[in-house]
Amino acid sequence: MHELSIAMGIVDAAVDESQRRGVHVSAVHLRLGALSGVVKDALMFSYEVACQDTALQGSQLIVEDVPVIVFCPQCQQERKLASVQLFSCPECGLPTMDVRHGKELEVFALEVSE
Amino acid sequence: MSEPRLVEVRRNVLKQNDVIARALREQFRSAGVFVVSLVSSPGAGKTMFLEKTLTQLQPRYRVAALVGDLATENDAVRLARSKAPVKQITTGTLCHLEAAMVQNALCDWDLNTLDFLFIENVGNLVCPSSYDLGENLRLVLMSVTEGEDKPLKYPTIFNSADVAVVTKNELADAVEFDWNAARTSIQAVRPGMQIFRLSAKTGAGMEEYLSFLVQQLAEQRAVAHI
Ligand SMILES: Nc1nc2c(ncn2[C@@H]2O[C@H](COP(=O)(O)OP(=O)(O)OP(=O)(O)O)[C@@H](O)[C@H]2O)c(=O)[nH]1
Ligand SMILES: [Mg+2]
Ligand SMILES: [Zn+2]
Numbered sequence: 001m002h003e004l005s006i007a008m009g010i011v012d013a014a015v016d017e018s019q020r021r022g023v024h025v026s027a028v029h030l031r032l033g034a035l036s037g038v039v040k041d042a043l044m045f046s047y048e049v050a051c052q053d054t055a056l057q058g059s060q061l062i063v064e065d066v067p068v069i070v071f072c073p074q075c076q077q078e079r080k081l082a083s084v085q086l087f088s089c090p091e092c093g094l095p096t097m098d099v100r101h102g103k104e105l106e107v108f109a110l111e112v113s114e
Numbered sequence: 115m116s117e118p119r120l121v122e123v124r125r126n127v128l129k130q131n132d133v134i135a136r137a138l139r140e141q142f143r144s145a146g147v148f149v150v151s152l153v154s155s156p157g158a159g160k161t162m163f164l165e166k167t168l169t170q171l172q173p174r175y176r177v178a179a180l181v182g183d184l185a186t187e188n189d190a191v192r193l194a195r196s197k198a199p200v201k202q203i204t205t206g207t208l209c210h211l212e213a214a215m216v217q218n219a220l221c222d223w224d225l226n227t228l229d230f231l232f233i234e235n236v237g238n239l240v241c242p243s244s245y246d247l248g249e250n251l252r253l254v255l256m257s258v259t260e261g262e263d264k265p266l267k268y269p270t271i272f273n274s275a276d277v278a279v280v281t282k283n284e285l286a287d288a289v290e291f292d293w294n295a296a297r298t299s300i301q302a303v304r305p306g307m308q309i310f311r312l313s314a315k316t317g318a319g320m321e322e323y324l325s326f327l328v329q330q331l332a333e334q335r336a337v338a339h340i
Contacts, residue, residue, distance in 0.1 A: 002208070002209055002210055002240075002241035002244065005208070006127060006128075006244070009127045009128070009130075010127055013123075013125045013127060017123050017125070021121070023121075026118050027118075029120075030127075035270050035273060035274075036244060036270075037240065037241065037243035037244035037270045037271070037274075038244065039240075084269045084270065084273075084303070085266045085269050085302060085303055086302050086303070087273065087302065087303060087304065087305050088302075088305070095301070095305030095306070096305065097304070097305055097306060099273075105126065105127045105128055105244070106124060106125065106126050106127065107123055107124070107125045107127060108122060108123065108124050108125075109120050109121060109122050109123060110120070110121050110123055111118045111119070111120055112118060112119060112120075112121055113116050113117065113118045113119070114116045
């Protein structure tokens, strides 16, 4: 399980932002790709542990799941995969490895107060 | 306290790892060394496969290996039998290697004296997928004894790999391994991935994979003009 070290990375990034901006952080918004290799439930649990004794203690982790979006060269369009077990265009069936989204592991916003 | 407001920050959580991995990749390119990382479930056969790889490349190429292990040095001891330089990275409680560990392990090695560097990751099909190690090729290993649907159970790591090796092939008949089903599941999660089918134990099939590696090294050097 590597979710604890990922959670610590999230907390570090948020603490750093809160110090630089001189604000209090009450929630962290995370974009989590289906191909990030991170298990959401384990991350939610680890987040609480990682927040202990930091300025983020008591804050909330809000996760936005990002599905896998590929580019289909036949349809010439971005398509959402039906499943991470099948890297083929859901419309025309063409296999594709042109992944445009789904690897995200990004702190994209913070809920802050002065 | 004022009303909470939302500020956009956009920070990649793995940025630190990615930055080190990028630096490593550049270091490998300029040294002209081709770097292969190995991932698989525990016991799939990475160490035996790597020992054979080192031994067979050794007469003609300068090879070395790093091996990640939670606690023991057993794999490093086994690999050292090939007479290649081998270094152990003990990860402790960490279930995967990170770029910084590779960087630390390499700090007293001269990469210019190497043709191939192999990195055996910790046996784990989940955690290593998130961490770029700066490798040129990520090789995912599965053995015929683990079932044909491993790729469907662990799509993320198979998708992140560049080539697949199906090993312990001399046991295929005994376990009624369905080669077509295995190939179909690999191709479903990673379309177009090249697959080598071999036995590290008997050596059958190693030749084709070794020539592939040699060709990869030549291509990398052609691109880097070394
Ligand atoms: N029959 C057979 N056994 C093999 C082959 N390759 C490895 N093994 C055996 O499989 C077991 C595990 O092999 P290792 O090489 O230690 O596997 P590993 O993936 O390095 O294991 P961890 O580092 O613990 O994850 C050992 O008993 C090996 O002797 C093979 O090609 N055929
Ligand atoms: Mg091993
Ligand atoms: Zn299509």
